[in-house]
Amino acid sequence: MAVPEIIVARVTRLEPPTPSAAPGGVIHFDNGQTARPDPSHPHSAYYVKLLSDLQTMSWPAYVERDAASQTIVRVLMPLVGRVVGIAAEASGDLAVRFEPSCAVHHLRKSNPNFAAVEQNLRGALAEKTRVILTATADQQIVDARPDPAPSGGRGASADVGDNTFPITEGYATIDQTNAAFQTVSDMSCSATVQPVNPPGCIPFLYVANGCWDRAQAMCDALQESNSSLSVNKLWLFGQLSACTVNFPTCRVEFSWHVAVAVQVRDGNSTEWMVIDPAFFDAAVSLETCLSFFSATTATQKVFTNAQAFYPMDTNSGTFYTEQNARYGLGCVNFWLYFLDTALYNLSTIFTDSNNNNQPYGPPPYNHAPYNCSCP
Numbered sequence: 015m016a017v018p019e020i021i022v023a024r025v026t027r028l029e030p031p032t033p034s035a036a037p038g039g040v041i042h043f044d045n046g047q048t049a050r051p052d053p054s055h056p057h058s059a060y061y062v063k064l065l066s067d068l069q070t071m072s073w074p075a076y077v078e079r080d081a082a083s084q085t086i087v088r089v090l091m092p093l094v095g096r097v098v099g100i101a102a103e104a105s106g107d108l109a110v111r112f113e114p115s116c117a118v119h120h121l122r123k124s125n126p127n128f129a130a131v132e133q134n135l136r137g138a139l140a141e142k143t144r145v146i147l148t149a150t151a152d153q154q155i156v157d158a159r160p161d162p163a164p165s166g167g168r169g170a171s172a173d174v175g176d177n178t179f180p181i182t183e184g185y186a187t188i189d190q191t192n193a194a195f196q197t198v199s200d201m202s203c204s205a206t207v208q209p210v211n212p213p214g215c216i217p218f219l220y221v222a223n224g225c226w227d228r229a230q231a232m233c234d235a236l237q238e239s240n241s242s243l244s245v246n247k248l249w250l251f252g253q254l255s256a257c258t259v260n261f262p263t264c265r266v267e268f269s270w271h272v273a274v275a276v277q278v279r280d281g282n283s284t285e286w287m288v289i290d291p292a293f294f295d296a297a298v299s300l301e302t303c304l305s306f307f308s309a310t311t312a313t314q315k316v317f318t319n320a321q322a323f324y325p326m327d328t329n330s331g332t333f334y335t336e337q338n339a340r341y342g343l344g345c346v347n348f349w350l351y352f353l354d355t356a357l358y359n360l361s362t363i364f365t366d367s368n369n370n371n372q373p374y375g376p377p378p379y380n381h382a383p384y385n386c387s388c389p
Contacts, residue, residue, distance in 0.1 A: 017126075018078035018087045021047050022146055022159055025069035028062070041065055041077075041086070049077055052085035057363055061089040064355065071351075076148040076157060091355050092148040094161055097139040099269075110135060110155060111269050112147055114324060114339075114349075117223040118267040119147070121155040134158045151360035152263065153222055177332040179318035184244025185279035191287050191297045194276065197239055198232045199291040203354055205361040205376035217350065218292040219377050220357035221260045226324050227349035228292060229272045230336060233320035236274070245320045248275040248288055248303070249331075252313035256293060256306055257388035260377040262366065264386035270325060271307060275300075275317060286317070 023043035030039065039051045039062065051058045068075045068091065076090040099111035108121040121131055135158050138145040148157040186194070203215035216231045217224070233245050254268040273290035276297070286300040293306065304313070314331075322333035361376035369383050379386045 016081055019081050020157060021045070021049060021077040021079055022074060022092070022148065022157060023047065024072060024074050024163070025065050028066055028069065043075075043077075048084070049079045050083075050085050052080075052083070052087075055086070058086065060358075060363075061086055064089050064091065067351070074146050074161070074163075076146075090148050090150070090156065090359075091352060092146045092157075093352075094144060094146055096142060096144060097135050097147075097158075100135060100139055108132060108135070110147075114226075115223055116225050116268050116270050116272075117153050118269060119149050119153045119155050121158075125155070127157065131155060131158045134160065151220070151222065151356045151364055152261070177326055177334070179322040179333055181246045181277075181317050182244045182319045183277075184242075185277050185284060186243055188278060188280055190240075190243065191276050191278050191289070194236050194240070194243060194245075194274075195289050195291065195297045198235055198274075198289065201231075201235060202291065203357065205357055215354075216291075217353040217357050219260050220353045220360065221256075221258050221292045222266050223356070224349050224353040225268070225272050225292070227353065229274055229290075230320075230323055231350065232274045232289065237320065244277065246275045246277070247272050247318050247320060247322055248286070248300070249316040249318065249322075249325065250304070250307060250309060250313055251316070251325070252309065254307045254309065254313070256308070257386075258293060259380045259386040259388060260292070261386075262360075262374050262379045262384050264379065264384060264388070268307075273303070 023045040027042040078088040101109045106123040110119045144161040203217040251270045287297045288303040323336040324334045324339045326332040365371040
């Protein structure tokens with residue numbers, strides 16, 4: 015198969031303006047390039063809808079285009095932000111930390127554009143400039159290049175106001191905590207509904223990234239359904255990993271993680287319990303949570319109230335609110351859409367090169383050939 019051409023740009027116009035995968039359609043990008051939907055492609059309608067959504071959000075798209083026919087082969091939704099760390103692994107691969115993201119992304123030596131992508135990543139890290147990072151749903155970096163769009167007023171100079179968020183005092187019973195877990199667990203998105211699940215669902219089945227947006231969605235839902243419940247958040251910072259049946263590698267890696275936390279009183283004893291349906295089937299104790307994420311004595315634990323949205327500095331315990339994160343990080347409020355799209359891609363579109371390029375299929379992956387099993 016011929017190597018596809020790559021377009022990384024923002025969509026400016028769709029012809030016809032209504033998303034359609036019919037013959038004759040054309041997608042226009044802000045760099046002057048164009049691409050055409052391929053009606054024979056099994057995912058063409060989805061790709062066109064995704065490109066239309068990205069145009070609405072003024073968000074860049076990663077598009078692979080057949081060089082001969084100019085038709086769309088694949089579309090991915092990139093991240094836009096800053097590289098905050100690069101570490102070489104024994105294999106020669108690179109582990110990349112990116113903001114905004116809690117995941118560890120990997121640039122594999124097998125990537126045919128490894129040298130160019132590495133150069134762009136290291137340049138962005140050194141110069142502290144924004145980059146468009148494209149990765150697959152399993153966190154494998156496909157492409158990285160400077161973002162030509164101006165950052166506007168976003169950045170460290172933004173007025174972010176108070177950045178410390180003391181916990182909300184108050185205690186819940188075991189029954190109230192279990193009910194709270196069930197409330198948010200019932201809001202889980204389907205793995206195979208596209209384009210985009212119904213508003214209000216939370217993509218718990220996509221566990222590889224976006225914990226902060228899932229946590230905020232849970233806090234909002236719990237405060238709306240039970241205003242008397244004192245909802246807080248637990249933040250973990252360090253080298254974290256977790257076994258999971260909801261990812262085909264059976265394990266995910268994070269540089270930090272956040273989940274909902276509730277103080278529970280049972281008789282004369284009190285304890286923190288953690289609510290995180292992405293990884294647990296019920297509310298769990300703090301100790302269980304720490305053990306599950308392979309936390310060590312070097313892992314930093316921070317409790318905040320529900321207003322802390324995203325860490326400003328993983329070493330200082332300071333945070334952005336959801337509103338000021340848009341300025342301090344240069345990110346938009348699109349993460350639930352991004353996670354929902356990643357979940358659909360993993361479940362429906364992406365194929366496994368280690369399994370005869372068969373589709374991964376929807377989670378859980380507790381079946382052959384993955385056979386994920388967690389204690």
